[in-house]
Amino acid sequence: MISTGFILIGLAVLLVFYLIGSYNGFVILRNRIQEALSGIDVQLKRRADLIPNLVETVKGYAKHEKEVFENVTKARSSLMKADTLTEKADANNQLSGALKSLFAVAEAYPELKANTNFEDLQRQLEDTEDKVAYSRQFYNSNVLEFNSKVQLFPGNIVANMFGFKIAEFFAATEEERKKIDVKF
Amino acid sequence: MTIYSQISSNKQKTFLIFALFITLFTGFFYLIGLYYGDGNSYLTLGIIISLITSVGSYYFSDSLVLFSVGAVPAEKEKHFNFYTAGENMSIAAGIPMPKLYVVNDESPNAFATGRNPQHAVVCATTGLLEIMDRAELEGVIAHELSHIKNYDMLVMTVVSVLVGTISLVADWIMRSMWWGRLDDRDDDRNGGRSPFLFILLIVALVIAPLTATLIQLAISRKREYLADADAALLTRRPIGLASALEKISAFPRGMKRATTATAHLFISNPFKKGRKGDWLVNLFSTHPPIEERIRVLREM
Numbered sequence: 074m075i076s077t078g079f080i081l082i083g084l085a086v087l088l089v090f091y092l093i094g095s096y097n098g099f100v101i102l103r104n105r106i107q108e109a110l111s112g113i114d115v116q117l118k119r120r121a122d123l124i125p126n127l128v129e130t131v132k133g134y135a136k137h138e139k140e141v142f143e144n145v146t147k148a149r150s151s152l153m154k155a156d157t158l159t160e161k162a163d164a165n166n167q168l169s170g171a172l173k174s175l176f177a178v179a180e181a182y183p184e185l186k187a188n189t190n191f192e193d194l195q196r197q198l199e200d201t202e203d204k205v206a207y208s209r210q211f212y213n214s215n216v217l218e219f220n221s222k223v224q225l226f227p228g229n230i231v232a233n234m235f236g237f238k239i240a241e242f243f244a245a246t247e248e249e250r251k252k253i254d255v256k257f
Numbered sequence: 258m259t260i261y262s263q264i265s266s267n268k269q270k271t272f273l274i275f276a277l278f279i280t281l282f283t284g285f286f287y288l289i290g291l292y293y294g295d296g297n298s299y300l301t302l303g304i305i306i307s308l309i310t311s312v313g314s315y316y317f318s319d320s321l322v323l324f325s326v327g328a329v330p331a332e333k334e335k336h337f338n339f340y341t342a343g344e345n346m347s348i349a350a351g352i353p354m355p356k357l358y359v360v361n362d363e364s365p366n367a368f369a370t371g372r373n374p375q376h377a378v379v380c381a382t383t384g385l386l387e388i389m390d391r392a393e394l395e396g397v398i399a400h401e402l403s404h405i406k407n408y409d410m411l412v413m414t415v416v417s418v419l420v421g422t423i424s425l426v427a428d429w430i431m432r433s434m435w436w437g438r439l440d441d442r443d444d445d446r447n448g449g450r451s452p453f454l455f456i457l458l459i460v461a462l463v464i465a466p467l468t469a470t471l472i473q474l475a476i477s478r479k480r481e482y483l484a485d486a487d488a489a490l491l492t493r494r495p496i497g498l499a500s501a502l503e504k505i506s507a508f509p510r511g512m513k514r515a516t517t518a519t520a521h522l523f524i525s526n527p528f529k530k531g532r533k534g535d536w537l538v539n540l541f542s543t544h545p546p547i548e549e550r551i552r553v554l555r556e557m
Contacts, residue, residue: 112348200341203391207349210493215351 095231102219106240109212110158113243116208117152117165120201124149124168127194131175134185138178144171162244165205172198209243216240263483267408271415275311278419282307282426306426314418319370319378321418322522326514328358328380339386342394343379346402349491355379355402359386364512365505368522369401370414377405382512388504396488396498400524403487409480410522417519423468485550489557499554506547 128142148171152164176195179185186192220239223232231237283303290299314321333340340357347354355369355377365385371377379401381394389397404410489495505525512527520527525547 109351116348196337200345203341203345204348207345210349211351 092231092234095228096235099219099222099228099232099235099237102215102222103237103240106212106215106219109208109215112208113161113205113212116201116204117161120165120168120198120205121149121152123194123198123201127175127191127198130188130191130194131179131185134182134188135178141171141175141178145175147171158241158243169202213242216242263407263409263480267412270412271315271408274412274415274419275315279304279307279311282310282423306422310419310422314415314422315372318414318418319372319376321421322368322370322414322519323358323378323380325421325519326360326380328360331357331359331381336386338389338391338394339381339398342391342398346395346398346491349399350402350406352377352402352406355405357381359383360514362512362514364510364527365389365508366512366527367397367401367524368519369404369410370522371405372411372414373408374405377402377410379405384508385505388508389501392492392494392497393501393504395492396494396501397524399488399491400484400498403484403491404480406487407480407483409484413522417522420468421519481550482553485554486557489554495554495557499551502547502551502554506551 124145128145131138132142145168148164148168152161152168155161155164179191222228223237223239283300286303286306287296287300290296290302293299331339331343336357336359339359343357344354352374355371356379358378358380360380360382362382363384365382365388367379367381367385369377369379379398381397385397386394404413485495485498488498492498502525512523
């Protein structure tokens, strides 16, 4: 029958369009995740760049707190070396912890706290920390969208066909994992 | 309503606004022309003015609005918290960094403008920057960025400029006719009709409904709630915006340089009690009650 032939051809064309569309959709989302990831890297790098200056400034006032400096420097170098996402997340958390104790130590030195250079560095570090958090949030929301598409039917079939795998979330620190539900 | 349907509805609205504006504005000029016995040249004039205004308001409305409130660009050193909060929110929203402006006014308020996320502008008063902490500033900026992302600002800014143009032209026509009435009192052309009544008629028939419709299209309470919810999602701290709104509503005085045409742009109505805006604007409250918005945010 000719008409069944036409219907079959029509269905095949529709299928091809669907495949092209959803393949391109996956590629766009994956690229967006890549871009979001490099956004995190920019902020992590900026954060690491601020550390040596900070350590130098604090050393000028608090020479004896060697352990604190070592921890910060160690955390910084492991952040610089980190390759995978998990390593980066861990090193970043480690650095946050080390910096917290550094600033706690600084509390005991009023002259240091009054130093404008220190004040400025502290402000910039806080700002970078916020930026790391926000760029991670943006990255994670993109990953969430991508992963849902990869796993939901019928997209999962296409994803399997072209080898799109679910992406990894950038883990947050414990205290940042606060639930929020939005309604209006 | 999802964000995507919100975006396309806003784009349709903008188109509708331009169509409405061009049609009615031209018709208005034609009427004036008929009165003076030269319908066609006034018709042409009306078309030219309304086209120029429409195109101009699409491309330059943001600069016009910034100029009308007297805004200057923010600097990173001078406005550190504002600037970095702006950077943070654009990172979180994944849009280009908006241009940031500051208005010298002690009344805390903020608004956004710009036709799309690539041309976004967020403007805050110095009063706002003084009394807000970082979390509150981020809440306010996130609210404004959501308006830009949803293309609310396209509709709202375009309306600002068009309403501004209408009142300007209406003012001009009124004046010229008023003087014309004195000069042409015995002119046969008037045929004994009172030009003053004619003006009133035109105002009643064209200007008032046009302005009203434009403003009505520009304001939407749902839009404010949606932007608040978006801001909460972006900052993950609804309390920040809630306490910012509380501080804004607690401030007793309104803004110095807000006008009828720009009132609906602001995060909270720039006219406080005791200083009335235009009667036309007061007919339609431009903002949902701030207490209600705070309550919804606190419950998130």
